[in-house]
Amino acid sequence: MRTAQGDEPVSVLDRIIAIVEAVRECGGCATVMELARTTGIPKSTASRTVAELVRRGYLERTEAGVVIGLRLFELGARATTPRRLGAAALPVLAELFNATGEHLNVAVQDGRDMVSVISVRGRLRPAPSRAGVRVPAATTALGKAFLAFTTDESAVRDITGGLDSRGRYQLECELATVRSCAVAIDRCETFPGVVGVASPILSPQLVPVAAISVAGPVREMDADRMMPLERHAALALTRRLALQSV
Structure with a gap:
């Protein structure tokens, strides 16, 4: 500071x-x-x-x-993006929580971080994040889901520029994989013992506006089972945001 x-x-x-x-x-x-x-x-x-x-x-x-x-x-509550996301996300998060019981987050990108704007506590104790908390975009499922679809090349360069050549190559390969399936995974990269699965939330122009994630303990979190649930939630939230803009 x-x-x-x-x-x-x-x-x-x-x-x-x-x-x-x-x-x-x-x-x-x-x-x-x-x-x-x-x-x-x-x-x-x-x-x-x-x-x-x-x-x-x-x-x-x-x-x-x-x-x-x-x-x-x-x-803060008057900020346009969190208000729009909040209004659209609540029923989607309720459905996802009922299906998983895990920790949920909706986050937006800011610089090298993802900022949580909505958080639903699951069984993880302590919770890895909460509304208003920043997490690194380069390692979190939220960040990778967003970066894989962003059209802002300068944002990607800013984040990858802080990595060594091996880390940069690994992230670029991972983002390519995320683009093919629209789901990103964080296998204990950000928080020890915590696995996260996330998908992008897109605008009608197919530009990412946020990402939604589910996170749980590594010993009990089945990422493969979570992937279709997560993708369904992201698509539902994308559709609800599109209806808001009509």
Whole structure:
């Protein structure tokens, strides 16, 4: 959260953004001391900024520390993509959960990550992710399902550029396989002991807008059985989104 030169954020807006981002990076809850250390902002300045954000409802204080406030939650809920996905996804997720009982996620791509916008807890404890959490696109089934169909070549280059030649080759081969079957698998690459299966959610122009996944414990997760269920859910959600745009 520091500037490129390692200094504290300079402007008031920089400090506000740095503090909110630091709360997210600390798992959704952080003390003022942690925020000051993470952002490079002096503790006294961080404390004043947090107090003002709390007063305005953007942050809240709890016994454990500072958390995201209702005002920020309200603003996030107004984001177009999550709202559209949420309205279309609920019946699809309900059907998929009834069929699997596993952890479900709908996520969108942002930079090198996939950001979960909807999460349904299954039997995994602790849950590998939840709404608002970022996971790496290069290793997760969600990310591979999205990248295999994206038309944004710069996004793919940005992600593969961070890999060594062997990793880049393996990912490119995997994406080619995903394109042929529209299903991606994460075999404990992101979370130890967790297998994920995902498919892309496409726009009417066949451009990926998100991905949907099911994840479960490696010893009990039958990826082959999940693949047709996952593909069916993705197609159903794709159709529901298309009807929204009519």
